[in-house]
Amino acid sequence: MIDFHTHILHHIDDGSHNVVESIQMLRMSYEQGIDTVVLTPHFHLGEHQIGPWLEERQLRFDQICQYLTEDDKKHIPRMIFGAEVEFQPDMNHWDYLDKLRINGTNYIMTEMPFMPWTGENIKVIDDIALHTPFTPIIPHIDRYMHTFTPEKYIRHFLEMPEVIVQMNAIYINGVHNVPFYKPMIESGQVQILGSDCHSPEWRQPDLGMAIRRLREVCGDSILERIDAFGREMLRDAIYQEV
Numbered sequence: 124m125i126d127f128h129t130h131i132l133h134h135i136d137d138g139s140h141n142v143v144e145s146i147q148m149l150r151m152s153y154e155q156g157i158d159t160v161v162l163t164p165h166f167h168l169g170e171h172q173i174g175p176w177l178e179e180r181q182l183r184f185d186q187i188c189q190y191l192t193e194d195d196k197k198h199i200p201r202m203i204f205g206a207e208v209e210f211q212p213d214m215n216h217w218d219y220l221d222k223l224r225i226n227g228t229n230y231i232m233t234e235m236p237f238m239p240w241t242g243e244n245i246k247v248i249d250d251i252a253l254h255t256p257f258t259p260i261i262p263h264i265d266r267y268m269h270t271f272t273p274e275k276y277i278r279h280f281l282e283m284p285e286v287i288v289q290m291n292a293i294y295i296n297g298v299h300n301v302p303f304y305k306p307m308i309e310s311g312q313v314q315i316l317g318s319d320c321h322s323p324e325w326r327q328p329d330l331g332m333a334i335r336r337l338r339e340v341c342g343d344s345i346l347e348r349i350d351a352f353g354r355e356m357l358r359d360a361i362y363q364e365v
C-alpha cells in the first residue's frame with residue numbers, strides 16, 4: 124500500500140526531529156505493509172521560499188540516506204518527493220506549482236484553510252483543477268468535516284472528478300467514525316489514504332492499522348481498488364535513489 128501523506132523528513136517542518144526518528148518512521152511504515160511513501164513536508168509561503176525549501180528537502184533526504192544501513196535499505200518503503208502546500212488565495216497563479224507536485228506526476232497536495240472555507244477558496248482549487256495541468260489532492264478531508272466549513276464545499280470536492288481526496292488513517296482508526304467514512308470510501312469519493320505521520324510516537328505511522336480496519340469494514344475489493352488507484356497515480360512518479 125501507498126502512504127500519500129507523511130512528515131518523515133526531519134527538521135523541515137513540525138514532523139520528524141532527526142534522522143534517527145525518520146528512519147524509525149520509515150521502518151515502522153514498512154513493517155505495516157507500506158511499500159511506498161510520498162514525502163510531503165509543509166510548504167508555507169509565509170515561511171518558505173521555493174528555492175531554499177527545495178534545497179532543504181533534498182538536504183534532509185540526503186542526510187537520511189547517509190545514515191541508512193544496508194539492513195535499513197531492505198526494510199523501508201520507496202520514497203517520492205512531494206509537498207503539502209498551504210492554501211494561498213493566489214496559488215493558482217504561482218509559476219512554480221510544478222516544483223511542488225508529487226515528483227514526476229501532476230498531482231499537488233493543497234492543504235485547505237483550517238477555518239470555514241469560502242466560495243473564493245473553492246474557486247482557487249477549481250481553477251487549478253480545471254485550468255492548469257495539475258490535479259489537486261485535498262489532504263485529510265476528515266479534518267475539515269468537523270470544522271464550520273459548509274458541508275456543500277466538502278461535498279463539492281468529494282463529487283468533483285478533477286480533484287483527488289485523501290483521508291487520514293487516524294480517522295479510519297476511530298471506531299465511531301465508521302458511519303461517516305464507510306460510504307465515502309466505498310463510493311470512491313475518498314480515493315487515497317495517508318498516515319500524516321509526524322514522529323515515531325506522536326502522530327505515528329498508523330496506516331497499517333487503518334488498512335486492517337478498512338478490510339474488516341469495507342472488504343478486500345475496496346482495498347484493492349484504493350491500492351490500484353494510487354499505483355496508477357504514481358505510474359510516472361520519480362522515486363528517490365537511496
Ligand SMILES: [Fe+2]
Pocket residue numbers: 128129130207319
Ligand atoms: Fe500533513
